[in-house]
Amino acid sequence: MVKQGVVPDELTKPFWDAANQGRLEMQNCSACNRLQNPPLPACSQCKSGEHLEWKEMSGRGKIYNYGVVYDCPVKLLQQEQPFNLVVITLDDDPGIQMYSHLPGTPVDEVPVGAAVQVIFEDTANGQKVPEWRVVA
Amino acid sequence: MTTENAPASMYRTTEGLGVWEHKGKVAAVGIGHSPTTRRWDGTPENTMGANSIIALRRAIEDAGVSPDQIDGLVLDPVTTTGAHWPEGQPIPMDVVNAFNPTDDPLDGIAKLSAEWILKNMPELTNVKFTMYGLGCMSHAIVVAAQAVGEGRTHTCLVLKSWHNLEGRYNQSGISAADTVPGTFALSPGRTLWGAPGSYGTALQFAEYCRKYGKSHDMMAPFMANSRRNGLLFPEGYWAQHRPEQLTAEDYLNARWIAKPASLFDNDIPIMVSGAYLFTTAERAKDMKQKPVYILNHASSRGAQRSILPTLDEVEAETASTGRKIYEGAGITADDLSFENMYDGFSLFHQFHLEGLRYRGMQNGDALDFYQTDISIEGPNPVLPSGGNIGSGRSRFWMHTDCIQQIQGRAGARQITGVKPEIGVSGGPMPMGGNFTVWSASPG
Numbered sequence A: 001m002v003k004q005g006v007v008p009d010e011l012t013k014p015f016w017d018a019a020n021q022g023r024l025e026m027q028n029c030s031a032c033n034r035l036q037n038p039p040l041p042a043c044s045q046c047k048s049g050e051h052l053e054w055k056e057m058s059g060r061g062k063i064y065n066y067g068v069v070y071d072c073p074v075k076l077l078q079q080e081q082p083f084n085l086v087v088i089t090l091d092d093d094p095g096i097q098m099y100s101h102l103p104g105t106p107v108d109e110v111p112v113g114a115a116v117q118v119i120f121e122d123t124a125n126g127q128k129v130p131e132w133r134v135v136a
Numbered sequence B: 001m002t003t004e005n006a007p008a009s010m011y012r013t014t015e016g017l018g019v020w021e022h023k024g025k026v027a028a029v030g031i032g033h034s035p036t037t038r039r040w041d042g043t044p045e046n047t048m049g050a051n052s053i054i055a056l057r058r059a060i061e062d063a064g065v066s067p068d069q070i071d072g073l074v075l076d077p078v079t080t081t082g083a084h085w086p087e088g089q090p091i092p093m094d095v096v097n098a099f100n101p102t103d104d105p106l107d108g109i110a111k112l113s114a115e116w117i118l119k120n121m122p123e124l125t126n127v128k129f130t131m132y133g134l135g136c137m138s139h140a141i142v143v144a145a146q147a148v149g150e151g152r153t154h155t156c157l158v159l160k161s162w163h164n165l166e167g168r169y170n171q172s173g174i175s176a177a178d179t180v181p182g183t184f185a186l187s188p189g190r191t192l193w194g195a196p197g198s199y200g201t202a203l204q205f206a207e208y209c210r211k212y213g214k215s216h217d218m219m220a221p222f223m224a225n226s227r228r229n230g231l232l233f234p235e236g237y238w239a240q241h242r243p244e245q246l247t248a249e250d251y252l253n254a255r256w257i258a259k260p261a262s263l264f265d266n267d268i269p270i271m272v273s274g275a276y277l278f279t280t281a282e283r284a285k286d287m288k289q290k291p292v293y294i295l296n297h298a299s300s301r302g303a304q305r306s307i308l309p310t311l312d313e314v315e316a317e318t319a320s321t322g323r324k325i326y327e328g329a330g331i332t333a334d335d336l337s338f339e340n341m342y343d344g345f346s347l348f349h350q351f352h353l354e355g356l357r358y359r360g361m362q363n364g365d366a367l368d369f370y371q372t373d374i375s376i377e378g379p380n381p382v383l384p385s386g387g388n389i390g391s392g393r394s395r396f397w398m399h400t401d402c403i404q405q406i407q408g409r410a411g412a413r414q415i416t417g418v419k420p421e422i423g424v425s426g427g428p429m430p431m432g433g434n435f436t437v438w439s440a441s442p443g
């Protein structure tokens, strides 16, 4: 499933650069020792942007929840309908979620709770994006 | 006159604030709605601005006040259902010429300022207070109630309008672009992964079903009840344009949008305007309609930790909202005659109900409750307005119904199994919204 291309912006550039190098990085507030996703200009706990850094993740997670998309607003994805749209939680911090199309898993056969591993896929403009696969 | 957004301080967002200082001192006395349509037909008579004027004039007439008595106007300036005016497309000249313009050519068509209303309703000669309640009718109601309570306006119009244009919901613009900005790609809403609007609610519902052993088909009685009530709402979209009951079979066979959310779990975007007239309890005594007193308003401003609110986060927020609603009104769940919490999307109504502890409900009970008598004739009415599911996405039918039920003006929808003394309406989302307690008596 090829997603729309991504043009990194100032806030998210480290995330996308890391993805191009095959690493999953998350924003972390070193003062609070707390990860956050999606990325924000300030820590959502201490409200300061001073101590935000990017931290490499293990790339391991669990399937928290999912839905099956039959009527997608994004034109490029409409030809793939229906498709799984899964929410992953990171093993590094189960409070942190990421979206996934869960490539390799048949539609509506998503094993909630199963272990997943990050992979990196090309988007339409070549920017890589983190995706997830069920660990066999 | 410049119009500001209401400051955050006008909303009662935390627990522990005690009884609302203006409890019972503000009343709703007039209601007005425009006709509904699915989309703008391109004529001046069917613009969102024209609908706004119709709704406001009807509310004024309904209250029986003269327009020069009105000194306040609160509205939501954002009117989109998800449809945006195509960039560069000219506005038809007959539309331009039909109204007194402001500096913004889209004003009255795809957005709405207080200035536009005042320019196009010359009878409003004494409006001295204007303010925006940004978001929904539920915001505008809070702001108007608080403003009347504080004495900043004494007779105040409250307005919410919607425009809907050609094209499918949220499918233009960035959804059709070849590339998206990095921040957008990672944002919780419409992202690179293509989540439809109802996806987040669908996932909370899925987690709810897994945790409590419930299923999507258990929603069918709620959906049929909502459509039935909606068809008894002559101001609503389904009653006006598609008077079809929704059977359990229709619901169970509907196509999925974001499974477990189906077509009918999504409210239909429409064009409509709704208006109320609020005044002080003192002045309300002399007006045409029976006053409906506001006992409290409360707001929730929940924030999830990451992309989507978890079931735990939702249930904590709605329980807190329930406590805020009762605390500020000085009532308990036992005092509610009925409820009109939001339902667009249908799959989150149970969170609002359980947060309220409506009829003693605990978390996980609502879908079983839906299998009992939840009709307007029974002792436990659920959403007698029919909500957005029953009448289209206005996000104000619930407020209108609370006022009409308590006034005894709900017509064929009038609840009969319980005396309508205190009702609650509000939303939209379980994680963020505004809620109002309406009452037949001031305290």
Ligand SMILES: [Zn+2]
Pocket: A029, A030, A031, A032, A033, A034, A043, A044, A045, A046, A047, A048, A051
């Ligand atoms: Zn911090």
